[in-house]
Amino acid sequence: MVFMYRLVKAKTFRLVTSPVPVPYISRQICSGLLSIRKMNGGKDSASEDSISGRANSTSLWGAAIKLRPSPDCIDRRECRGAVETSSNSLGVRHGSFGKRRSMIDLRSEQRSGDGNSSKFRNKNIPARVKRSKSGQSYRKPDEGANHVAPFDICLSGSRDSTVLKSLQEMEENQENVEHPIEESGGQGVLRPGMVLLKRYISLGDQIEMVKTCREIGLGPGGFYRPGYKNGAKLRLQMMCLGLNWDPETRKYEDQSPADGCKPPCIPRKFNQLVETAIQDAHGLLGKDCTLSNVEDMLPAMSPDICIVNFYTTTGRLGLHQDRDESSESLDKGLPVVSFSVGDSAEFLYGDQRDVNKADKVVLESGDVLIFGGKSRHIFHGVTSVIPDSAPKALIEETRLRPGRLNLTFRQY
């Protein structure tokens, strides 16, 4: 209110053009980090009230309109606690998640860059999250807080469309397109309750997934580099959908520690793909005649959490257990479902936190790994990302940075 009052009282304002992307502006608006630069006798004098945005000069009322919570934030408030997101509200096109297609074209072209700054927001900012009457959370701006733009999982700049074949052509040219899952190598039941579906996600769906994660990741509650309690930073960028998981507290919350915004919702099509993958895993398990009920081995679940990690080529994740979900979920052995997109990674898993005793599997772009039931508490981690191993067509279509995108779905 005070801010709006100042807006109305001020005589002239100018919106300052900013090079940061619009989703970042939404994030800033959501975070309450608004500033209006007041014109003073033709000279700009920076003040605590300034709006910086990509918009060019506009009227006071234009500025006031910008002060409303972004549509993303409104959706987030409305879908809080639910797993249905409005992909339309995000302006995101979705393809047909759920098709089983093979994508084995390996990328040979070296991509550059190892990510932008990771000093993103977070722990320098005292948690002064407030809630408006409408229930929308926002963070009160703190003077001197070091805010940087969210991490962009894709490289900027336009791609050369003449180099690209149409997506249809690319898929037609792949080997093993539409092969049944049971025929491809390296997959199957890795141990009781742990199933690997190789190249399960179609190239088209991988592309849509990258684009969707990129778009959401640039907005409120988007990608940031989290830290542990001891101050060390994780070697990845993270964004949480549905509920936020904070590695520092090891708790789930309904707001991101990075910017105080509610976590974005999980796109419905992601959840559909998770459910289809679990059904197909049951299909594999069902081939074992000794199993009377595959759900005993691998229970079904409806995800309400998705942790999206992006590893640059130097990224990794130490051996750990996923055990911060509810005791009910853990006791039932509700599975973690993991999607890999981009560069391949070496994934370790075992019964102990000991890399020497762990088994290893390479997770490639399009692979889905499911671990539940007796494997729900396995130690697991990522030891390395294999450079230049992502499907070339995926990189050409999305300009995904060198590295790996991983989405893990859980039910709290």
Ligand SMILES: O=C(O)CCC(=O)C(=O)O
């Ligand atoms: O990146 C992966 O494959 C694993 C990620 C993971 O274990 C986690 O987010 O808890």
Ligand SMILES: [Fe+2]
């Ligand atoms: Fe994990």
